[in-house]
Amino acid sequence: MKTQTYVLNMGPQHPSTHGVFRIILELDGEVVVKATSVPGYLHRGIEKLAEARTYTQVIPYTDRMDYLASMLMNWGYVAAVEKLMGVEVPERAEYIRVIVGELSRIASHLVAVGTYSVDIGGFTGFLYCFRDRERVLDLLEMVSGSRMTFSYFRIGGVADDLPPEFFPPLQKFLKDLPSLCDEYDGLITGNEIFQARTKYVGIITPEMGIKYSLSGPVLRGSGIPYDLRKVRPYGVYDRFDFEVPVGKNGDCFDRFVCRIKEIRQSARIIQQAIEGLPEGPIMAKVPKVIKPPAGEAYAEIESSKGILGCYVVSDGSTKPYRVHFRRPSFINLGYLDELLVGWKIADVIAILGSLDIVLGEVDC
Amino acid sequence: MVLSEWTGVLLFFIGGLLVGGGAIVTSYLIHPRRIQAQKYEPYECGVDTIGPTWVQFKTSYFLYALLFVIFDVETIYLYPWAVKFQSLGLFAFIEMIIFLFILIVGLWYAWKEGALEWK
Amino acid sequence: MGENIFTGIAESLRAFLYGAGVPPLASELIVLIVKLLAVIIFVSLNVVWLVYMERKIAAYIQCRIGPNRVGPKGLLQTVADVVKLLAKEIIIPRRVDKVVYLAAPILVFVPPMLAFAVIPWGDGMAPIDLNIGVFYILAVGSLSTIIFWMGGWSSNNKYSLVGGMRVVAQMVSYELPLVLSLLGVIMLTGTLSITEIVNAQRGTWFIFAQPLAFLIYFIAGVSEVNRVPFDLVEGESEIIAGPYTEYSGMAYAMYMLAEYGNMMVISCMCTIMFLGGWLAPFGWTFLPSWFWFFIKVYLMIFIFMWIRWTYPRIRVDQLLGFGWKVLVPLSLANIFVTGVGMYIYRAIGW
Numbered sequence: 001m002k003t004q005t006y007v008l009n010m011g012p013q014h015p016s017t018h019g020v021f022r023i024i025l026e027l028d029g030e031v032v033v034k035a036t037s038v039p040g041y042l043h044r045g046i047e048k049l050a051e052a053r054t055y056t057q058v059i060p061y062t063d064r065m066d067y068l069a070s071m072l073m074n075w076g077y078v079a080a081v082e083k084l085m086g087v088e089v090p091e092r093a094e095y096i097r098v099i100v101g102e103l104s105r106i107a108s109h110l111v112a113v114g115t116y117s118v119d120i121g122g123f124t125g126f127l128y129c130f131r132d133r134e135r136v137l138d139l140l141e142m143v144s145g146s147r148m149t150f151s152y153f154r155i156g157g158v159a160d161d162l163p164p165e166f167f168p169p170l171q172k173f174l175k176d177l178p179s180l181c182d183e184y185d186g187l188i189t190g191n192e193i194f195q196a197r198t199k200y201v202g203i204i205t206p207e208m209g210i211k212y213s214l215s216g217p218v219l220r221g222s223g224i225p226y227d228l229r230k231v232r233p234y235g236v237y238d239r240f241d242f243e244v245p246v247g248k249n250g251d252c253f254d255r256f257v258c259r260i261k262e263i264r265q266s267a268r269i270i271q272q273a274i275e276g277l278p279e280g281p282i283m284a285k286v287p288k289v290i291k292p293p294a295g296e297a298y299a300e301i302e303s304s305k306g307i308l309g310c311y312v313v314s315d316g317s318t319k320p321y322r323v324h325f326r327r328p329s330f331i332n333l334g335y336l337d338e339l340l341v342g343w344k345i346a347d348v349i350a351i352l353g354s355l356d357i358v359l360g361e362v363d364c
Numbered sequence: 365m366v367l368s369e370w371t372g373v374l375l376f377f378i379g380g381l382l383v384g385g386g387a388i389v390t391s392y393l394i395h396p397r398r399i400q401a402q403k404y405e406p407y408e409c410g411v412d413t414i415g416p417t418w419v420q421f422k423t424s425y426f427l428y429a430l431l432f433v434i435f436d437v438e439t440i441y442l443y444p445w446a447v448k449f450q451s452l453g454l455f456a457f458i459e460m461i462i463f464l465f466i467l468i469v470g471l472w473y474a475w476k477e478g479a480l481e482w483k
Numbered sequence: 484m485g486e487n488i489f490t491g492i493a494e495s496l497r498a499f500l501y502g503a504g505v506p507p508l509a510s511e512l513i514v515l516i517v518k519l520l521a522v523i524i525f526v527s528l529n530v531v532w533l534v535y536m537e538r539k540i541a542a543y544i545q546c547r548i549g550p551n552r553v554g555p556k557g558l559l560q561t562v563a564d565v566v567k568l569l570a571k572e573i574i575i576p577r578r579v580d581k582v583v584y585l586a587a588p589i590l591v592f593v594p595p596m597l598a599f600a601v602i603p604w605g606d607g608m609a610p611i612d613l614n615i616g617v618f619y620i621l622a623v624g625s626l627s628t629i630i631f632w633m634g635g636w637s638s639n640n641k642y643s644l645v646g647g648m649r650v651v652a653q654m655v656s657y658e659l660p661l662v663l664s665l666l667g668v669i670m671l672t673g674t675l676s677i678t679e680i681v682n683a684q685r686g687t688w689f690i691f692a693q694p695l696a697f698l699i700y701f702i703a704g705v706s707e708v709n710r711v712p713f714d715l716v717e718g719e720s721e722i723i724a725g726p727y728t729e730y731s732g733m734a735y736a737m738y739m740l741a742e743y744g745n746m747m748v749i750s751c752m753c754t755i756m757f758l759g760g761w762l763a764p765f766g767w768t769f770l771p772s773w774f775w776f777f778i779k780v781y782l783m784i785f786i787f788m789w790i791r792w793t794y795p796r797i798r799v800d801q802l803l804g805f806g807w808k809v810l811v812p813l814s815l816a817n818i819f820v821t822g823v824g825m826y827i828y829r830a831i832g833w
Binding site (some may be wrong): 371375380382383384390392398403404407408413417418421423425429436447450461464468475 | 512515516518519522523527568569570571572573574575576577578585588589590591592593594595596597599600610611612613618619636638639640641642644648651652655656658659662663666669670673674675723728729732733734736737799800803804807808811812815818819822823825826
Binding site (some may be wrong): 006008014015016029030117118119120121122123124127128131187188191193194196197344345346347348349 | 547711718723792799
């Protein structure tokens with residue numbers, strides 16, 4: 001039977017592209033023949049803007065990259081500047097960074113899990129996740145005074161010490177979290193239709209995952225236990241006991257399940273960090289005007305979406321000569337065009353959702 | 365003379381039309397009209413559509429549809445049979461087995477030949 | 484108490500018309516028109532209420548409160564929404580097939596209205612008592628498919644086109660089990676008249692005699708009214724709003740309201756065929772028959788909504804596979820088992 005293909009714009013204004021992402025799909029009936037992704041609708045030129053700001057002033061811009069896990073974005077940038085300056089971060093600050101960073105990771109994964117549920121068509125899971133994310137945001141608000149764009153990290157430490165009223169609700173949240181995860185597993189993961197929609201869909205083989213330098217849960221879903229917190233621990237991560245959850249088939253379902261498991265592991269890390277939280281200063285001795293020596297530095301951290309790299313070049317002045325970010329969402333998207341071919345429209349949404357992109361980070 | 369039942373059906377048909385038509389016409393009379401060129405473009409996520417829309421669309425369920433037509437007709441035959449099933453006795457019972465057997469064999473054959481696959 | 488309110492009204496109207504010397508043909512017509520108006524008012528009130536109910540149920544399932552601002556407890560929310568949509572422009576895009584595009588939302592309320600014509604809302608309260616009622620409802624029920632497809636095709640929008648094609652795919656997959664599942668009930672009763680089918684359930688409801696048929700009918704019914712998990716036609720996270728993408732204002736609202744109308748039809752059918760229609764359970768006749776009917780229909784509607792806010796959406800090829808590889812064989816088996824069972828039952832003495 002002779003049929004014609006047609007071109008469909010999915011995005012930028014589409015309910016399931018997680019922002020203003022555009023995919024030009026060439027379809028034969030419902031099946032994708034060719035996919036071309038078009039990012040860039042949210043480009044704000046953060047890297048260029050950074051050139052005209054002092055080192056500290058860049059931090060708020062990093063908040064606006066992955067706005068769902070701003071703490072981790074802060075961390076990536078300050079880690080690079082600290083490396084450039086050779087600053088030793090005090091122990092307490094490192095622990096606080098772990099606590100807020102992992103909380104941010106939980107918040108980000110909750111959004112990923114919830115929105116994925118919407119993508120597959122079940123709206124209720126979304127609101128369950130957002131109900132609990134609210135508690136994380138409340139906690140982070142206590143710490144930083146802001147709910148999404150925290151700007152809590154400073155070069156050489158963190159802005160403020162943890163307030164005493166922060167701990168009781170945090171403990172309660174950590175106690176509830178495993179049962180909340182069970183709830184998501186029951187509502188979303190355990191659902192037959194959800195499994196039928198996601199299992200063996202959008203399979204990323206380990207070879208292709210490495211070839212396209214994917215990272216984060218997208219890579220771990222394919223069975224590669226590559227987590228920077230484990231393989232190349234930064235900060236004080238080597239002191240904590242946690243597992244790196246991996247998938248088996250590399251399909252959408254595995255990537256999804258990895259995220260829920262990571263939420264559980266993050267809770268473990270936070271628990272250990274609270275118990276081991278040392279006393280001491282929260283800021284290293286850093287001059288008021290930050291003027292790193294000329295040179296360059298590259299630091300990587302494991303953000304909720306994957307490996308966030310930050311490359312900073314200094315010319316010895318108060319402003320960075322160049323700041324560049326390796327954004328995990330963006331890199332993970334690289335494989336998308338190839339991955340989508342042969343799947344149906346409904347699967348396009350499932351696959352895109354399982355990559356868990358944040359457009360603020362993709363377009364930077 | 366009593367009205368035929370189907371007069372009532374016709375009346376309800378007109379009633380259904382009036383509900384839909386009435387709402388649309390009322391809305392048409394009172395709604396504002398603000399003409400902007402972009403408003404009359406097809407919605408495709410905020411960008412202009414590429415290429416034609418009314419193409420020779422690939423209906424991957426084509427074989428299902430063929431089977432559906434065949435089976436649906438057969439089902440219509442089953443209805444009068446089901447109504448008279450009790451009064452026909454053993455004859456209807458045996459006939460039912462044969463008829464269902466034909467249906468089942470038809471379905472099995474279609475299944476085996478891969479008609480029940482999305483292509 | 485209250486058992487005869489509605490039949491009484493109809494009777495007194497007839498008597499009044501007779502007394503006034505109206506010729507019988509005209510008086511029949513007037514009674515019919517009154518019935519039609521009653522159904523229209525009842526259905527539109529119900530549909531408006533159902534939208535509110537759906538939002539409230541969704542809200543409670545999702546740990547929210549739901550609409551609570553317009554009117555007491557937010558009861559007037561849907562009224563406000565409809566009035567707003569009434570006053571919104573119906574945009575007719577440049578490249579659409581105008582006649583078909585506008586005909587679809589006007590026609591969309593016809594199939595549920597036609598079906599409501601034969602629904603017995605209580606004992607002796609069917610507006611029209613057709614002797615082939617079941618067959619008739621099945622026939623008009625599938626008309627919606629064509630109307631949705633008209634909307635999808637005429638919009639000249641690719642999302643609408645995909646949605647329109649999915650409408651057909653969906654019909655192809657669920658129509659057969661829907662029709663086959665009712666055969667068991669008809670074999671048991673030997674009639675196609677809705678009133679007689681309900682009366683045949685005085686002993687046991689057919690949900691107990693035909694549990695499998697009920698399940699199949701319900702699943703296929705969910706699919707017929709395009710609700711989760713079979714809402715691929717609308718599929719808002721995939722194809723925006725499917726066939727309704729280009730519609731705005733009242734034209735869009737008609738589709739939405741018709742969806743609830745269709746849901747009522749399927750719930751009514753479930754009630755009639757399997758839940759004993761207007762019959763009171765356990766002989767609890769202290770409530771009038773129409774009230775029992777109402778309770779059962781709302782129970783079914785509640786299950787529809789419960790499922791909608793719990794399940795994700797199935798994929799189109801999975802729907803076709805499920806319909807043809809699971810539901811059709813099961814419903815054929817159900818007919819077979821019913822026939823054999825009935826025969827054995829009769830052979831060992833009725």
